[in-house]
Amino acid sequence: MAKLSLTNIWKTYGGAQAVRGVSLEVESGEFVSFLGPSGSGKTTTLSMVAGFISPTGGNIRIDGRDITNVPPHQRNIGMVFQDYSLFPHMNVAQNVAFPLAMRSVDKADSARRVSDVMEIVGLHGMGQRLPIELSGGQQQRVAIARAIVYQPQILLMDEPLGALDRLLRERLQLEIKQIQKRLGITTLYVTHDQGEALTMSDRVCVFNDGEIAQVGSPVSLYERPESRFIAGFVGESNFLSATVEDCVRCGDGWQCLLVLECSAKAKVLASQPFSAGTQLTASIRPEHIRLCSVDCAEDANTVFVTAKVNDVVYRGETSTLRGQLESGAEISARATVTDVARFTGETVRLRWPTDKIVLLNK
Amino acid sequence: MLDRRRNTSIKTSIFAHCVIAFLVVPTLMVIPISFNDNQYLKFPPTDLSLRWYEEFWSNPDWLRATWTSLLTACTVTVLATVLGTMAALGLSRMVGPGKKLLIGLIISPLIVPTVSLALALYFFFAKLHMVGTWVAVILGQTVLALPFTVLNVHGSLQSFPATLERAASTLGAGPVTTFFRITMPIIRPGIVAGALFAFLVSFDEFIIALFLAGPGMTTLPVQMWNTMQLYISPTIAAVSSMITGITILAFVLMTAFGRRSKAK
Ligand SMILES: Nc1ncnc2c1ncn2[C@@H]1O[C@H](COP(=O)(O)OP(=O)(O)OP(=O)(O)O)[C@@H](O)[C@H]1O
Ligand SMILES: [Mg+2]
Numbered sequence: 071m072a073k074l075s076l077t078n079i080w081k082t083y084g085g086a087q088a089v090r091g092v093s094l095e096v097e098s099g100e101f102v103s104f105l106g107p108s109g110s111g112k113t114t115t116l117s118m119v120a121g122f123i124s125p126t127g128g129n130i131r132i133d134g135r136d137i138t139n140v141p142p143h144q145r146n147i148g149m150v151f152q153d154y155s156l157f158p159h160m161n162v163a164q165n166v167a168f169p170l171a172m173r174s175v176d177k178a179d180s181a182r183r184v185s186d187v188m189e190i191v192g193l194h195g196m197g198q199r200l201p202i203e204l205s206g207g208q209q210q211r212v213a214i215a216r217a218i219v220y221q222p223q224i225l226l227m228d229e230p231l232g233a234l235d236r237l238l239r240e241r242l243q244l245e246i247k248q249i250q251k252r253l254g255i256t257t258l259y260v261t262h263d264q265g266e267a268l269t270m271s272d273r274v275c276v277f278n279d280g281e282i283a284q285v286g287s288p289v290s291l292y293e294r295p296e297s298r299f300i301a302g303f304v305g306e307s308n309f310l311s312a313t314v315e316d317c318v319r320c321g322d323g324w325q326c327l328l329v330l331e332c333s334a335k336a337k338v339l340a341s342q343p344f345s346a347g348t349q350l351t352a353s354i355r356p357e358h359i360r361l362c363s364v365d366c367a368e369d370a371n372t373v374f375v376t377a378k379v380n381d382v383v384y385r386g387e388t389s390t391l392r393g394q395l396e397s398g399a400e401i402s403a404r405a406t407v408t409d410v411a412r413f414t415g416e417t418v419r420l421r422w423p424t425d426k427i428v429l430l431n432k
Numbered sequence: 433m434l435d436r437r438r439n440t441s442i443k444t445s446i447f448a449h450c451v452i453a454f455l456v457v458p459t460l461m462v463i464p465i466s467f468n469d470n471q472y473l474k475f476p477p478t479d480l481s482l483r484w485y486e487e488f489w490s491n492p493d494w495l496r497a498t499w500t501s502l503l504t505a506c507t508v509t510v511l512a513t514v515l516g517t518m519a520a521l522g523l524s525r526m527v528g529p530g531k532k533l534l535i536g537l538i539i540s541p542l543i544v545p546t547v548s549l550a551l552a553l554y555f556f557f558a559k560l561h562m563v564g565t566w567v568a569v570i571l572g573q574t575v576l577a578l579p580f581t582v583l584n585v586h587g588s589l590q591s592f593p594a595t596l597e598r599a600a601s602t603l604g605a606g607p608v609t610t611f612f613r614i615t616m617p618i619i620r621p622g623i624v625a626g627a628l629f630a631f632l633v634s635f636d637e638f639i640i641a642l643f644l645a646g647p648g649m650t651t652l653p654v655q656m657w658n659t660m661q662l663y664i665s666p667t668i669a670a671v672s673s674m675i676t677g678i679t680i681l682a683f684v685l686m687t688a689f690g691r692r693s694k695a696k
Contacts, residue, residue, distance in 0.1 A: 120598070120602055121601075121602075122598055122601075141601070141606075142598070142601040142602050143600075143601045143602070143603075143604050143605055143606050144604075145602070146604075147602050148602065148603075149598075149599065149602040151595050151598075151599060153593065153595060155593065155595045155596055155598070155599035157596060157599075157600075157614055157618075158618065159617045159618055168600075168603055168605075168613075169603035169604050172603060172604035172605050172609070173604055216603065217602075217603075220603075220604070226602075
């Protein structure tokens, strides 16, 4: 239960900049995940919060107390690693009791807390086993128990589920989230998996190239990406170039008339006015693009394009159509009907509602 | 074709056994000789007797030498193990070309002829007026034993996951606690192996002890040498047998220990 703030954190290795000016406020009890491509600085940032490496610049505070130069063992932070990092020469109960022993908690109290936390992670009665006698999922539960038993102020997890199979991963995602909520522990969670980030987090912090590209709730990130990188990285997006024809005031925003690269026109709401002729990128999620059935009545709030279908990928509940517009731009659309494979090689009409278009700067 | 191959393999096998015999038999020969009831070193023994063992255990010179050797070997073992473990910990955290250079320097006593090393140490300690002191012998033999402890501990650190120390630190353990509670229990087989090697290196070390020891600090190998200068007594064979026995025992213990910790 603590507030964490990172202020303008830098980390350079020789000439290489691993983290470049990261600032982030994490509220008490909040679950924030770090998402981003490999090498974007997630682990480096987390390691600085843990205290394994010290920042080249900037500072880190927990509840206002500057911990930038405090060694890790004095930070009262819990951490869960991808490889579990259980102590192989201690049994499960000894592993979980280790942080309590470091805090000189008396024997009886320690035993009670260990048994409580083992209950929470669903490993009751396994205290006498050695780590190698447990499955990967169980080992990670022990690691979580060990990291929360002393009620650290901040919980850090670096791809904790990275080594587990998909089903187990999904189950543990829910469990971790429940435990985190129940204990109200401020959590930073690093992951490669955007699904994981979106389902678990209060806020997602997307890293790119050592910087935070965007921070926001899963919904805002998915529905209101601020850059082409975010639109393409969180979920899938189609990008079409768009030219502004003109913008008019509309409510407390602006309504702009755009000409898309397939020469279709669309009226789109924008938060700012653009001058005529401005080049923008219009981004549309594949699931908003539909195949036109026979009667595709023209409609001011819908964009229509024709595309040649190159291939159809069957994905169970949906299929993905991949095609090409006359302008040459690639486009992909989701179809919920199953017999779309027959459209391969044909020219079809696609449509999407104008309010699903997100305008991005070039 | 098959026959020829079998022929070759028989020849190889005979050759290999000859080599092993050449390595082992002379060492083992001293054992029957030591039980011989004869004034002279004679093989095969004529009459069985324990008189040369009795001679050893009733002679204060031999006993004092044994005691000196044990005390020296134990001190060297402690010194080399502590220093070697610390050096190995440091080395395992190093990256870059400096590391290779440092390892080379530390194991150089294995490469440099011991006589040269002993001579160098002699001049070095002479400058410090320390020739003939027990400390000089201890330090000299520690230099010789250090490569074994460093290499053994460094080897076992190779498979030690670095995140364990990080995990311990987030859980509230400072560096010293982490070493004693986490790192040391896990790398103990390497430390024990290094310590045993260090003990054996010191226990049968001869040249440095001969060069640097003063009167009254005669170690067992030096005492053997001194005795042989005067007359060849089968007592030497008895001492050799006992030293060989201790050495074999040490290795058996080490292997047993290694196997047990692996099974765990
Ligand atoms: N010790 C180091 N020395 C030099 N460069 C480093 C070091 N550690 C990390 N880097 C560099 O810093 C950058 C960020 O690395 P980091 O491990 O934080 O990435 P990441 O986002 O965690 O990636 P991944 O998702 O693959 O784990 C990378 O370009 C990496 O090469
Ligand atoms: Mg990483």
